[in-house]
Amino acid sequence: MERADIVFSGMRPTGRLHIGNYWGALKNWVDLQDRFPCFFCVADWHMLTTGYNDTSKLRENCREMVLDWLAAGLDPAKCVIFRQSDVSEHAELALMLGMVTPLAMLEHNPTWKEQLQELAKTKAGMAAAGESIRYEENKQGAGYELRTFGFLGYPVLQAADILLYHGTKVPVGRDQLPHLELSREIARKFNNAFGPIFAEPQPLLTPTPKVPGADARKMSKSYGNAIDIGETAASLEAKVKGMYTDPTRKSATDPGHPEPCPDNERGCAVFALHKLYASESFVRARGADCRAGKLGCMACKKDLLCEMSGPFEVFRARRDSYRASDVEAVLAEGALKARAAAQKTMVAVRRAMRLR
Ligand code: SF4
Known part of the structure; x- marks a missing residue:
């Protein structure tokens, strides 16, 4: 059978x-x-x-x-x-x-x-x-x-x-x-x-x-770059704020390198996470704006935090409901x-x- x-x-x-x-x-x-x-x-x-x-x-x-x-x-x-x-x-x-x-x-x-x-x-x-x-x-x-x-x-x-x-x-x-x-x-x-x-x-x-982890290397506990499922609102914000972006950008108008490339070998961790938490059209527009130097990394991180906050609140509520x-x-x-x-x-x- x-x-x-x-x-x-x-x-x-x-x-x-x-x-x-x-x-x-x-x-x-x-x-x-x-x-x-x-x-x-x-x-x-x-x-x-x-x-x-x-x-x-x-x-x-x-x-x-x-x-x-x-x-x-x-x-x-x-x-x-x-x-x-x-x-x-x-x-x-x-x-x-x-x-x-x-x-x-x-x-x-x-x-x-x-x-x-x-x-x-x-x-x-x-x-x-x-x-x-x-x-x-x-x-x-x-x-x-x-x-x-x-x-x-x-x-x-x-x-x-x-x-x-x-x-x-x-x-x-x-x-x-x-x-x-x-x-x-x-x-x-x-x-x-x-x-x-x-x-x-x-x-x-x-x-x-x-x-990627917060430093844009592979996410791993041993690298100390992990974002846990159970992050609090405050710890999530701190981790997003501290993320690796593009070291070649000195000001918001400098053209950025969101993807891994010779100018930014690891690629921007914030951009990689936008790909997971935002829509395709947002990611396309964000990549173009970054390359054109149309926004600063802090604003970009704020957007990511907004995208991630909802799913993390759901995780937290479920986690807290169990003893x-x-x-x-x-x-x-x-x-x-x-x-x-x-x-x-x-x-x-x-x-x-x-x-x-
Ligand atoms: S603007 Fe956004 S995507 Fe571009 S380097 Fe800064 S954080 Fe990364």
Whole structure:
């Protein structure tokens, strides 16, 4: 029997989300919850694969992230919001899928290889500086062993996450296609060994617009340039006022360079955000006015603040309507639904493997 499409996606709980996360993933999730049955997973076990050395903020980060999901418009009445570690079947299925996953496949995973290259560079650098190497170091310089079974095997856990719910559609950007291909390959290997239990998950290519940080570099918490979903009116205003624009403009009548170009390599962050928050016709006119030196950057920032204020007020109102205990209730209810689906899958998996 053909199954209806099911959407599965997840995020590592890194705490409060920024508008890069919103435009890159969350906005799509909010749209998808009206079109498909959706499972959205707080991937706390995945957080451990690279961050097991410090779990002090893990619970708090889960809570803050779910609050931002709710603030952005995910509705627990329309989709299943749950925490991975509340559904132990993820671990069981990952173990079973691990039986059919060749080691070479994991060793060729680009993320794993990049991490090893980072390690090699760090080691070479330390050796050249005459330093003794006591720890492996990741690219953030954290001193702990990263070449672990857990990190090497995270694609198997990722495959288990999706397949446990018979996720047939996985919202991804183009850059994440290789990761999904690993899950598809693992599903094929299992089906070849034990029969057709899993449909191969298909990518649901979603728009991932470029969202620059306040300094016009890629938005990232580690750069300190992020605009959070939960900004207050005052903090949003301060961030917009401080945004990078065009260093070649000394006065409002100087011709500007809103897009990245040799005169303004990063491009203007304000202009890039107008593209997300204003109409196409406004953006066209604003680009022309900027190039012609018809307005100053402060006026342009004021316009951006007006455009962003409405959506941020909506986020804030939703966020403020939930208490910490509400988040736990949402996760508990989501865990019940997720577990019911996961247990059904595991009955079929155990039977196919002749464990039962
Ligand atoms: S006028 Fe607007 S678009 Fe042009 S550089 Fe200033 S802030 Fe950027």
